Amino acid sequence: MGRESIRWGGGLLALVLATTACGGDATSGDGDQPRQGGVLTFATDADPACIDPHQSPTAASQLITRGVVDSLVAQDPETLEIKPWLAESWTVSPDAKRFTFDLRDDVTFSDGERFDAAAVKENFDRIVDPATKSLLAAGFLTGYAGTTVVDPHTVTVAFDQPNAPFLQAASTAFLGMESPATFTSGQQELCQKVIGSGPFVVDDYVRQQKIELARRPDYQWAPPDREHTGAAYLDRVVITVVPENGVRLGSLRTGQVDAMANVPPREADSLTGDLRLLTKEQPGIAYSLVLNARKEPWADVTLRRAFAKSVDTEQIVSTVYQGKYPRATSVLTPATPGYTNVLERGQFDRAAAEELFDQAGWAKGPDGVRAKDGEPLTVEWTYISPAREQRDVLAQLVQQQLREVGVQIRLNPLPIGDVVSKQAKGETELSDISFVRADGDVLRTTLYSPRGGVPASVDPELPGLLSAATATIDPERRAATYERAQRRIVEQSTAVPVYNPTYLLGTSKAVHDITFDPQGLPAFHDAWVAR
Amino acid sequence: MGGSLIVAGRGRGELGGFVLRRLAAVLPVLLAALTLSFAMIHLVPGDPVRTMLGAGGPPTLEQEQALRHELGLDRPIPAQYLDFLGNAVLGDFGRSINTGAPVADLIGAAAPGSAALAVTALALGCLLGAGGALLAEITRWRPLRTVLNALPVLAMSMPGYWVAILMIQIFSFQLGWFPATGQDGFAALVLPAATMALPAAGVIAQVLATGLRQAGAESYVLTARSKGAGPWRVQFRHTLRNASLPTITVVGTTVGNLLAAAVVAETVFGRQGLGRLTVTAITTHDLPVLQGMVALLGVLYVAVNLVVDVVYAYVDPRVTSGRRE
Numbered sequence: 001m002g003r004e005s006i007r008w009g010g011g012l013l014a015l016v017l018a019t020t021a022c023g024g025d026a027t028s029g030d031g032d033q034p035r036q037g038g039v040l041t042f043a044t045d046a047d048p049a050c051i052d053p054h055q056s057p058t059a060a061s062q063l064i065t066r067g068v069v070d071s072l073v074a075q076d077p078e079t080l081e082i083k084p085w086l087a088e089s090w091t092v093s094p095d096a097k098r099f100t101f102d103l104r105d106d107v108t109f110s111d112g113e114r115f116d117a118a119a120v121k122e123n124f125d126r127i128v129d130p131a132t133k134s135l136l137a138a139g140f141l142t143g144y145a146g147t148t149v150v151d152p153h154t155v156t157v158a159f160d161q162p163n164a165p166f167l168q169a170a171s172t173a174f175l176g177m178e179s180p181a182t183f184t185s186g187q188q189e190l191c192q193k194v195i196g197s198g199p200f201v202v203d204d205y206v207r208q209q210k211i212e213l214a215r216r217p218d219y220q221w222a223p224p225d226r227e228h229t230g231a232a233y234l235d236r237v238v239i240t241v242v243p244e245n246g247v248r249l250g251s252l253r254t255g256q257v258d259a260m261a262n263v264p265p266r267e268a269d270s271l272t273g274d275l276r277l278l279t280k281e282q283p284g285i286a287y288s289l290v291l292n293a294r295k296e297p298w299a300d301v302t303l304r305r306a307f308a309k310s311v312d313t314e315q316i317v318s319t320v321y322q323g324k325y326p327r328a329t330s331v332l333t334p335a336t337p338g339y340t341n342v343l344e345r346g347q348f349d350r351a352a353a354e355e356l357f358d359q360a361g362w363a364k365g366p367d368g369v370r371a372k373d374g375e376p377l378t379v380e381w382t383y384i385s386p387a388r389e390q391r392d393v394l395a396q397l398v399q400q401q402l403r404e405v406g407v408q409i410r411l412n413p414l415p416i417g418d419v420v421s422k423q424a425k426g427e428t429e430l431s432d433i434s435f436v437r438a439d440g441d442v443l444r445t446t447l448y449s450p451r452g453g454v455p456a457s458v459d460p461e462l463p464g465l466l467s468a469a470t471a472t473i474d475p476e477r478r479a480a481t482y483e484r485a486q487r488r489i490v491e492q493s494t495a496v497p498v499y500n501p502t503y504l505l506g507t508s509k510a511v512h513d514i515t516f517d518p519q520g521l522p523a524f525h526d527a528w529v530a531r
Numbered sequence: 532m533g534g535s536l537i538v539a540g541r542g543r544g545e546l547g548g549f550v551l552r553r554l555a556a557v558l559p560v561l562l563a564a565l566t567l568s569f570a571m572i573h574l575v576p577g578d579p580v581r582t583m584l585g586a587g588g589p590p591t592l593e594q595e596q597a598l599r600h601e602l603g604l605d606r607p608i609p610a611q612y613l614d615f616l617g618n619a620v621l622g623d624f625g626r627s628i629n630t631g632a633p634v635a636d637l638i639g640a641a642a643p644g645s646a647a648l649a650v651t652a653l654a655l656g657c658l659l660g661a662g663g664a665l666l667a668e669i670t671r672w673r674p675l676r677t678v679l680n681a682l683p684v685l686a687m688s689m690p691g692y693w694v695a696i697l698m699i700q701i702f703s704f705q706l707g708w709f710p711a712t713g714q715d716g717f718a719a720l721v722l723p724a725a726t727m728a729l730p731a732a733g734v735i736a737q738v739l740a741t742g743l744r745q746a747g748a749e750s751y752v753l754t755a756r757s758k759g760a761g762p763w764r765v766q767f768r769h770t771l772r773n774a775s776l777p778t779i780t781v782v783g784t785t786v787g788n789l790l791a792a793a794v795v796a797e798t799v800f801g802r803q804g805l806g807r808l809t810v811t812a813i814t815t816h817d818l819p820v821l822q823g824m825v826a827l828l829g830v831l832y833v834a835v836n837l838v839v840d841v842v843y844a845y846v847d848p849r850v851t852s853g854r855r856e
Contacts, residue, residue: 043801055631130594133597133598188633191631192632206640207630208807208811240712241801247696247699247712247800250704250711256712416816417815
């Protein structure tokens with residue numbers, strides 16, 4: 001009866017019941033011991049389209065496949081250290097070109113195939129094959145020279161050029177191990193069903209609607225950061241796709257689902273009583289504004305600095321995100337190895353910005369707009385529409401902030417494909433980016449790359465720094481190099497860090513031990529439900 | 532009696548010829564739809580291949596060339612056009628860029644959900660619309676009549692998105708009668724179908740009510756009334772057939788509008804369907820899927836018009852003979 005009332009009644013009734021009737025047994029009644037069995041229903045906001053991590057770069061597909069495919073190594077979500085997983089140990093050549101893995105010999109894929117050195121080779125060979133149309137994974141294997149099977153349990157992956165970040169990349173699902181027996185079935189078949197050696201198997205995938213994962217009973221090889229190494233506790237995880245924020249939230253409130261992805265920040269504080277909020281800052285590139293320093297007039301570093309000082313990031317995170325996403329303190333987020341706090345006190349300083357604009361020769365006219373030689377100071381901001389995380393609202397706020405110092409921003413929302421196409425041709429003036437990856441190498445792959453998406457930095461020092469960091473396996477030297485790179489990017493104001501993307505997960509109290517993987521996505525291996 | 536049988540027989544033959552003539556007129560429309568969807572890939576600003584590969588970061592040159600070749604975009608445009616038409620006739624629109632699956636498979640997977648939704652919505656819309664209009668004409672109780680006459684305008688003017696959220700709030704979150712999302716069983720179909728049915732019901736009710744009122748003023752109705760026929764008998768035996776002619780046209784138009792309504796309903800209610808397939812294809816620039824959808828819409832448009840014409844001709848035989856002269 002009490003439970004029903006909570007389900008049906010309004011906030012006050014629920015609150016009273018929760019604090020009186022259920023308050024005491026929140027810990028003792030549910031018990032602390034994981035319970036075997038049950039189904040967890042999880043409402044997410046985006047359809048993965050293709051769930052094969054070798055092909056798809058999306059977080060939506062990562063959410064599904066992280067529990068389905070295992071990786072050679074694991075990254076500890078807390079310390080970010082690389083730990084054993086399907087490989088018991090490994091050695092790296094000093095030039096960071098050769099990686100030799102000693103593999104476990106007790107691992108099988110869920111279709112019964114054995115996991116061995118030949119399987120590793122077939123996986124990596126498949127990822128770099130252009131026919132796979134890998135949109136991200138192949139990028140992690142840049143310079144791939146081939147994989148050698150030394151013996152059934154020893155394998156060497158070799159590169160033409162140093163690739164120190166490969167080890168971290170090998171811990172992601174993008175380079176996860178799939179059963180080679182499935183590779184002949186074709187790319188689109190694999191988009192629909194992926195066979196791995198993970199604690200879950202894909203049982204059903206109805207596009208745009210739901211994905212059902214089923215427990216694999218004989219799973220015994222979880223990485224050391226998990227609470228337990230055996231089979232998952234849950235019998236099934238049913239992930240439904242519910243794009244509408246309000247409907248997802250209402251479904252959680254009324255018990256139609258047990259957990260929901262991406263709680264809107266303004267609703268985060270309303271998850272009280274029978275509900276709770278779990279948060280995890282994601283690693284990688286902080287959400288940043290990127291000025292194209294190759295385009296006039298923004299080639300002038302003084303102008304870029306003035307722009308950076310005009311953006312009040314504190315106001316953005318407090319008004320648009322209700323303080324639920326932290327203000328960025330570097331172009332990398334704190335959850336990224338190699339992160340350095342460059343912007344502790346922030347860089348917003350309107351007076352200094354106005355001074356710098358004047359210094360650069362752009363004086364304010366009677367209409368409040370800055371101009372030089374009769375040309376008004378305008379910049380076009382190309383961003384992805386429909387925007388996630390209210391980035392369209394953010395854009396309008398930044399537009400307003402810049403108007404106050406005399407800069408006109410023209411907003412140009414476009415579909416994702418058009419935005420990336422424009423960036424690739426170097427046609428954007430101002431754009432924005434965030435990118436999830438738990439390694440400092442994300443700076444090289446996203447902000448500086450020969451065929452890069454976002455305008456490459458004009459800073460002559462940066463390319464050298466970033467490639468030097470891929471050539472050493474010494475973590476201290478890598479960290480020092482990335483620190484220098486982060487400082488340069490902020491000093492040169494080619495990127496203006498704004499906020500640290502944060503996963504907001506809403507769950508009912510019956511759900512326990514959903515953990516976050518190093519990418520900041522929910523993982524279900526340790527999860528269990530009490531009911 | 533015998534005479535009327537002969538008339539009916541001749542009418543059926545005329546109907547057959549009528550259908551054939553209408554079918555012939557369909558071909559240019561389909562060709563136009565296909566040409567339009569072919570032109571789409573070349574008229575969209577920017578390089579379609581770059582655009583398609585965009586989602587995951589910078590593509591390699593090899594990937595770009597592979598996709599360009601796979602799409603046949605490295606060949607002369609006339610050759611591309613003829614190939615496209617040939618494949619389209621066979622129902623082959625290539626593969627989705629977003630999912631890698633054949634476009635025909637994606638449409639095939641999404642269509643049943645949308646069809647179930649559309650059919651339920653249409654049936655519910657006709658039932659509510661026709662029922663409301665008839666009740667408004669038949670009832671002698673003024674307040675009910677006033678309310679029934681005002682409802683259609685209200686139903687038509689409410690934004691679909693808002694109706695959907697309201698439906699979920701009341702019937703799922705508050706009352707718990709139906710699931711908010713998903714598509715397991717009939718229960719999950721009720722709320723999205725009702726959301727889509729409301730505006731349709733409004734239009735149908737309005738048009739039918741107008742038709743009923745006009746037919747009610749005709750002399751044969753007065754004759755029937757003077758012979759002592761009650762209001763129910765007058766409506767069902769005499770006015771409904773005449774009044775339904777414009778309504779049939781409106782129902783046809785409504786089918787066309789259902790896809791637009793499905794975009795909202797399928798998104799809010801988290802369902803697999805053609806509406807969402809189309810929207811996703813638009814936002815991700817999945818041009819092969821869009822081409823397939825444009826072609827499918829062309830076929831649907833033509834088919835619905837054909838059905839409307841045939842039903843029209845069946846209800847009013849003057850239509851076939853009239854066109855023949």
